[in-house]
Amino acid sequence: MRLVRELWKGAWSLLVGMGITGRHFVRRSVTLQYPHQRPDVSKWGGPIELKTFPETNTHDCIACNACVRICPSECIAVEGQRPQGSKKMRATLFTLDFSTCSLCGLCIDVCPTDTLQYSTRYDEAMYTRPATVNDLLGPFGDDPYLSGKLT
Amino acid sequence: MIDFVTTLAIGTAVIMGYLSVNVLFLVWLERKVSAYIQRRLGPMEVGPQGTLQTVADMLKLLGKQLLTPIAADKAVYWLAPVMVFIPTLCLASLIPLSGAEAFADQPYGLVVIIALSGLTVIAIFMAGWASNNKYAVLGGMRSVAQVIAYEVPVLLAALSVVLIAGTMNLRGIADAQAHGGGGLPFLLLQPVAAVLYFIGITAETNRAPFDIPEAESELVGGFHTEYSGMRFALFFFAEYTNMLVLGALGATLFLGGWHGPWLPGPVWLLLKAYALVAVMMWMRWTFPRLRFDQLMSFAWKLLIPVALVNLVVTALVLAVWR
Numbered sequence: 001m002r003l004v005r006e007l008w009k010g011a012w013s014l015l016v017g018m019g020i021t022g023r024h025f026v027r028r029s030v031t032l033q034y035p036h037q038r039p040d041v042s043k044w045g046g047p048i049e050l051k052t053f054p055e056t057n058t059h060d061c062i063a064c065n066a067c068v069r070i071c072p073s074e075c076i077a078v079e080g081q082r083p084q085g086s087k088k089m090r091a092t093l094f095t096l097d098f099s100t101c102s103l104c105g106l107c108i109d110v111c112p113t114d115t116l117q118y119s120t121r122y123d124e125a126m127y128t129r130p131a132t133v134n135d136l137l138g139p140f141g142d143d144p145y146l147s148g149k150l151t
Numbered sequence: 152m153i154d155f156v157t158t159l160a161i162g163t164a165v166i167m168g169y170l171s172v173n174v175l176f177l178v179w180l181e182r183k184v185s186a187y188i189q190r191r192l193g194p195m196e197v198g199p200q201g202t203l204q205t206v207a208d209m210l211k212l213l214g215k216q217l218l219t220p221i222a223a224d225k226a227v228y229w230l231a232p233v234m235v236f237i238p239t240l241c242l243a244s245l246i247p248l249s250g251a252e253a254f255a256d257q258p259y260g261l262v263v264i265i266a267l268s269g270l271t272v273i274a275i276f277m278a279g280w281a282s283n284n285k286y287a288v289l290g291g292m293r294s295v296a297q298v299i300a301y302e303v304p305v306l307l308a309a310l311s312v313v314l315i316a317g318t319m320n321l322r323g324i325a326d327a328q329a330h331g332g333g334g335l336p337f338l339l340l341q342p343v344a345a346v347l348y349f350i351g352i353t354a355e356t357n358r359a360p361f362d363i364p365e366a367e368s369e370l371v372g373g374f375h376t377e378y379s380g381m382r383f384a385l386f387f388f389a390e391y392t393n394m395l396v397l398g399a400l401g402a403t404l405f406l407g408g409w410h411g412p413w414l415p416g417p418v419w420l421l422l423k424a425y426a427l428v429a430v431m432m433w434m435r436w437t438f439p440r441l442r443f444d445q446l447m448s449f450a451w452k453l454l455i456p457v458a459l460v461n462l463v464v465t466a467l468v469l470a471v472w473r
Contacts, residue, residue, distance in 0.1 A: 007453075014438065021188045021437040031192040 045118035047098045048107060050136050053115075058144055059137075060115040061091035067107035067116065075100040076107060083145045090145045091137060098124060099132035166243050170392050175205040177391040177428065184432045215380035220283060223377065227281035232378065232385035234274035238267045239392040246399045247322045248409060248417040260321040261313065264400060265306055268355060271389065272298040275357075275364065278386070279374035290373025293443060294364035298355055300450035305351035307458035308344035311465040312337050312404050321400075325408025336407040343461045345405040347454055349427070352397040354450070356390060358431055360438035361446060368440075398427035 032039055050059035063080020075097040080089040108116045126132055137143075144150040179194065179202060186193030194201025219228060245260050245267075257263050272295055279291020313319055315337065316327040328336045338345045354361035365373030375386045402408060402423035409416030411423075441449065 017437045018433060021433065024190055025184070025187045025433075027190060029187065029192045030190050033192070033195060 041120050041122050044120050044122050045103060045105070046121040047101060047103070047119055047124065047134055048096060048116050048136070049119040050094065050140070051115050051117050052140075056144070056150060058140055058150075059091075060113040061094060062113055063089040063091040064112060066110045066112060070106045070110045072104060072106065073100040073102055081146065083148070086145065090143055092143075092146070094136040096134045096136060097132060098134055099129065162244060163240075166240060170240070170243060170388075170395075173395055174388050174391045175209065177394065178205045178208070178387070180429070181432050181435075184429070185436045188433075188436045209384065212380055212384040217380045217382060218377070220377050222283040224281040224283065227277050228377075231274050231278035231281060232382040234277060235271055235389040236274075236385050238270040238274075239389045239396060242267050242396040243392065245321070246396060246403065246420070247325060248420055256322060257320070259319045261309055261319045261324070261404075264321075264396075265302070265309065268393070268397065269298065269302055271393065274389075275374050278378065282374070282377035284377050286370045286372075287374050287376045290364045290370045290376070293370075294357060294374060297357070297361065297364065297446060297450075300447055301351045301354035301361070301454070304347045304450065304454040304458040305355065307455070307462050308341075308348040308351065309404060311341055311344045311458075311462045314462070314465050314469055315340060321403050321408070325403050325410060328407040329410040336405060338405040341405065341461075341465070343457065344465075345401075347458050347461070348401055348404065349430075350454065352401060353431055353434065354446075356393045356397060356431075358390075358394070359435040360441050362435075362440060363443055363446060394428050394431060395424055398431070399424035401427050 050061060052058065053060055061078070061080075063078050065078055068074075068076050068078050077093065077095045077097075078091055079093040081092045082089050103118075105118070108118065124132075182204070183193045183201075194204035197204040197207050219225060242264055245257060245264050247256065247260075275294045276291040279287040279289075279294070282288070312324060316324040318324060318327070324337075357364050364370075365375065370376070375383055378386060399420060402420055406423045406427075408423075409420040411419035414422075
């Protein structure tokens with residue numbers, strides 16, 4: 001009798017297990033097909049980038065070098081130039097060596113014009129060391145201040 | 152004579168072609184089933200829903216180098232994948248696809264099938280022994296012990312069906328479950344035998360939870376550890392073909408074979424066989440592997456006594472009934 005009861009218990013536990021896997025079988029998959037689908041990473045802090053302000057449709061980096069000075073890993077390099085007839089400098093070079101950046105965010109805090117922010121890029125991968133250097137001015141093209149379109 | 156040869160050639164080509172497609176499909180299905188149970192998607196990249204993934208895998212295996220270990224017994228090592236493959240091919244030809252169609256209709260078809268399916272284990276042991284690798288030998292020996300233990304309940308379960316049907320011809324057994332014969336599938340008349348048979352064939356095809364001959368966590372790959380390329384693929388081929396053939400045999404013995412409304416016979420038989428195979432896959436991705444002593448005591452102390460009691464009770468009921 002005890003044997004029969006144990007057998008029944010064992011067989012029932014197997015059926016319970018198959019019920020669990022069966023339920024999971026019909027549930028929706030949680031896999032994201034990564035290169036085709038991308039997760040929502042709006043809260044992610046990736047490598048820094050220059051903000052675009054809607055009023056001027058460009059960044060507002062004045063090449064003050066505050067970020068360069070505060071950066072603990074010395075991974076930022078900024079050069080600037082003064083447009084003709086202007087009091088403010090404009091950045092002509094802004095690079096970030098992401099291989100040494102620790103994403104501490106001090107540059108973002110110290111920026112007087114609030115033009116730095118974390119990007120939402122999360123899949124940084126490259127094959128060579130020079131490729132880790134991000135050109136932050138790259139996406140902006142010709143500077144409207146330096147070419148005289150804006151003053 | 153010419154007629155015989157052409158029939159043989161065409162039959163072999165048809166069966167081989169179908170079985171190859173079947174293996175590709177079953178491997179894909181297995182990956183999909185496991186993925187869905189684990190709430191993944193499984194193969195998705197090659198072809199729609201990853202259907203061509205197994206074709207790509209097969210091409211890769213075809214292109215791989217065939218390695219032979221230096222210390223291996225070369226002739227036996229070479230022969231084992233062939234040996235594992237031939238019995239499954241013969242098995243497939245014995246299943247009656249419908250009332251009129253079977254490649255080989257034997258008066259004692261059931262006995263032939265059970266005898267042939269026992270042959271696979273010899274090839275597995277050959278593979279394990281010839282590899283000259285301790286894991287392979289262990290896997291081969293485990294496989295022998297397991298198949299010897301689990302053939303008995305399969306045979307006894309099939310015998311209780313034979314008692315009711317009164318024939319060992321597979322077509323006769325299937326007909327006995329149709330309206331002309333008993334009218335009921337033997338699953339309802341012999342539920343214990345059906346369960347025993349199903350457990351037995353799961354063990355005979357070396358599938359989880361009885362996959363100790365190739366237990367990955369203990370034996371690397373078991374008997375096929377040293378095999379590569381197409382030789383390895385042949386073991387895979389044999390395993391999945393065996394699943395389908397024993398599933399089709401189960402469908403013939405317990406689910407009424409090709410008999411069913413509306414659809415043509417072969418479709419019904421394959422539907423039933425694939426349903427059994429799907430349950431085997433479902434079980435594989437649910438249950439953990441048995442320990443070896445648990446496996447043996449399960450067969451000898453539980454399955455065989457229950458099968459014997461079932462056989463005797465069936466015989467008694469039949470004797471009183473008639």
